[in-house]
Amino acid sequence: MTYTSAALTGALIAVLLDLFVFRVRLLGRAVFWATYPIIITFQLLSNGILTGRDIVMYAPDAILGWRIAYAPVEDLVFGFALVLLTLDLWVWWGRRGIQREPRAGEGSALLRRFRK
Numbered sequence: 001m002t003y004t005s006a007a008l009t010g011a012l013i014a015v016l017l018d019l020f021v022f023r024v025r026l027l028g029r030a031v032f033w034a035t036y037p038i039i040i041t042f043q044l045l046s047n048g049i050l051t052g053r054d055i056v057m058y059a060p061d062a063i064l065g066w067r068i069a070y071a072p073v074e075d076l077v078f079g080f081a082l083v084l085l086t087l088d089l090w091v092w093w094g095r096r097g098i099q100r101e102p103r104a105g106e107g108s109a110l111l112r113r114f115r116k
Contacts, residue, residue: 003062007074010081018084022092026084036083043079047071 001009018027026032048069050056063072 003058003072003074003078004064007077007081011077011084014081014084014088018088022088024088024091026087026091032087039079039083040076043076044069044071047075 015027018024047056048071050071051058051067052070058072063074066073068076
């Protein structure tokens, strides 16, 4: 399997999970698309550094060959899938009341000791 097919498969799975399994439907929300350029900016920055300095290298026969800021275009597709799935799980679990202790805003027990 090439990186191209893996990235496209991952993106397709993330979209299907968003729309039909988790039913979070982030893809239909304006706030998702309004904030996604921020994610892309930092993704391109980090990918550009890693691939531009040859810290991460890709086999030429595993990618299309199109690059943006030194990184293969497949990285944007793969990154989209990772971000979408992460946010979907966050919202989906949050709707079900699954959370770690302490809850947001409560702080840790150590911090509460210092506030007294």
